[in-house]
Amino acid sequence: MGYECRSSARNWRRMRGLVEFLMGIWPINWLITVIWRYTPFPRGFRSRIIRTANDRFLVGVMVVILDENGRLFLARNTYDPRYSWSLPGGWMGRNEQPDECIRREIYEETGYELDVDCLLATRTHPRLPSVDIIYRGRIAGGTFRASAEIAEVGFFELDELPDGLMPVHQQLLSLLEIDRMINQNQTSDPDHGDQGS
Known part of the structure; x- marks a missing residue:
């Protein structure tokens, strides 16, 4: 179990480094799109994000x-x-x-x-x-x-x-x-x- 935690922490540091690198070379909208498409959000969470992020009318x-x-x-x-x-x-x-x-x-x-x-x-x-x-x-x-x-x-x-x-x-x-x-x-x-x- 301790190994999994270290491995997860190491993977997270790598992922964070990759995200910071990508943010430096690609627009933030692209990064948000990738996260949106490939992250398994809980049920109903996507619609809450859409309501919060979009302009209100x-x-x-x-x-x-x-x-x-x-x-x-x-x-x-x-x-x-x-x-x-x-x-x-x-x-x-x-x-x-x-x-x-x-x-x-x-x-x-x-x-x-x-x-x-x-x-x-x-x-x-x-x-x-x-x-x-x-x-x-x-x-x-x-x-x-x-x-x-x-x-x-x-x-x-x-x-x-x-x-x-x-x-x-x-x-x-x-x-x-x-x-x-x-x-x-x-x-x-x-x-x-x-x-x-």
Whole structure:
């Protein structure tokens, strides 16, 4: 046993010398990659290292809701008097999926239940280290109740939006218009019509 310890200590000194030598001639990123690839880390340890070592950013989730008349659902927040109207949404929590997040946010902030239809778009924020995920959805049930963040909600014609709509959300309306045109083309296309009759 004593021999193994001496041998391990000698091997460790050799390894440390090799590491110091390599660090002198190769960039540290290369060394980290080699260690990462060939070291048997305990279960879950790699993901903790990734979370700690990588830059942090936020993931925001929003939803575009249209009623049967094509009017846009907006929420008036309580915290920004300049830009009080916005698409409903919020920040994703740890270990939360984006579609779960938007359902939770809508329910917590408005009392409505949400059906998520599809992913509409993703975008990066111009000033924050964040990514926004934008879904298309529809209200599936519930009744409105004001919350600490949302004072009121409403459906608005696209050409009669309220004053105080967040500028970044105004930019998303062009995506909404494109999405509506695509959907209109699909429903009017005879190849996509009812084939069961």
